[in-house]
Amino acid sequence: MSSSATNPACGILFGIGVGPGDPELVTLKAQRVLQSVPIICTPHSDTSRDSFALSIARQFIDTDRQELLRFGFPTDDAVAASRVWETAAETLAVRLKQGQDVAFITEGDPMLFSTFSYVLESIRSNHPEITVEIIPGVSSVMAAAARASLPLVTHGQRLAILPAVYGIDDLREAIANYDTIVLMKVNRVLLDALANLESLGLAGKGIYVRRATTEREQVVRDLQQLGEEDLDYFSLLIIKR
Amino acid sequence: MSSSATNPACGILFGIGVGPGDPELVTLKAQRVLQSVPIICTPHSDTSRDSFALSIARQFIDTDRQELLRFGFPTDDAVAASRVWETAAETLAVRLKQGQDVAFITEGDPMLFSTFSYVLESIRSNHPEITVEIIPGVSSVMAAAARASLPLVTHGQRLAILPAVYGIDDLREAIANYDTIVLMKVNRVLLDALANLESLGLAGKGIYVRRATTEREQVVRDLQQLGEEDLDYFSLLIIKR
Secondary structure, eight states, rough: OOOOTTTTTOOEEEEOOSSSOOGGGBBBBHHHHHHSSSSSEEEETTTTOOOOOHHHHHOOOOOOTTTEEEEEOOOOHHHHHHHHHHHHHHHHHHHHTTTEEEEEEBBOTBSSSSHHHHHHHHHHHHHHSOOEEEEEEOHHHHHHHHHTTSSSBBBOOOEEESSSSOOOOHHHHHHOOEEEEEEEOOOOOHHHHHTTTOOOOTTTEEEEEEETTTTTTTEEEEEOOGGGGGGTEEEEEEEEE | OOOTTTTTSOOOOEEEOOSSSOOGGBBHHHHHHHOSSEEEEEEEETTOOOOOOHHHGGGGGGTSSSEEEEEEOOOOOHHHHHHHHHHHHHHHHHHHTTTTEEEESSBEEEEEEEOOOHHHHHHHHTTTTTTTEEOOOHHHHHHHHHEEEEEBOOOOOOEEEESSSSOHHHHHHHHOOOOOOOOSSSSSSHHHTTTTTTTOOOOOOOEEESSSSSSSOESSSSSGGGGGGGOTTTTTEEOOO
């Protein structure tokens, strides 16, 4: 899948999805690559000590023989974040050009709302000779549906996955056209919008899932019970009309 | 996650996603359960000799000590299919009530366009005392994006996943409201709709992926090259506007 101009002397950049939280939901391939690469790169937000991805992958990594590269990134400032990713990509490019393989890990899947896409874009633009291999992972969307025991869509149905940064009008559009809507990262705006579920004819049709498959997992079927304390970056809401 | 009325004397019904095709994209948990259960159940369509899910899981199964239960199902007749699932669920229920664990395997993830949802519904309605555990898997959607090296959505973007049974008007709606659209199971109707991509301002913005991560994988970036011979049940199209 890599372009014909890749350089075999360079290391390979692996983008690895380590799944939703339970380390047993890592794939065999992710495990193999995590155990073999000399360098593992993990992003973490300003506010957390350890990244969620690293907490999942940690048991597969041996820091005596493998190097951990950590990049902090601001969560709320897109411009600052993009500069951080450029810098991170350049740091990785140096190692890759020395012939070392690097695994960039992300929770869930690397192609769905993942910071890996920024690094991928930067490497591809500035270092097209580097081979990238992406190892897909189990998404939190599927993990949440599994833990809630709620099929997302069956034959002929439509699924919309939205970041939870929209209000009631967006929800109305999605509900009109889709059988199931997944709202990522439950926040204050979304909690307020949920007060309108009844007027949309969707009372009792939403399920909130936080940190599916982890020790901190929470599945809430009565959304009226949700409060400020349930806001979580790693939460989502499944609405099935 | 199971209801409080479950019966510990019954076996557990596992719904296992075995991933998109590469057996190395099976999760550690799926591997462990596949190797330990006495009965593995696999659906297959009328027209194929072996199921895709079984071809992925086969290397983890030892038919000397594990039993394979196969259920054929008609792909085009929804009413007939639902009867087949009821019958399948009843067959599984007998085994489960004898205390045997059963793994029902599906390609990709069990909660996304999977036949497991019908069995789940039937078991839950008619045998609520049986514990069900769902093990999420890597979806073909994520695998296709990985192999096409194309991030599906990044921060703030919207994703629509549609079955490919719609025409140009549905595509128009999705394109108006979503950043990325995934159309499952490329078929004749869809191929015809693609002729209109240019008029929708989407020429060159679609990528076709067939059987991602398998030996028969195909990634096509020029959709004009797609013909009848590329129609495949295990194919999808990613359109990024």
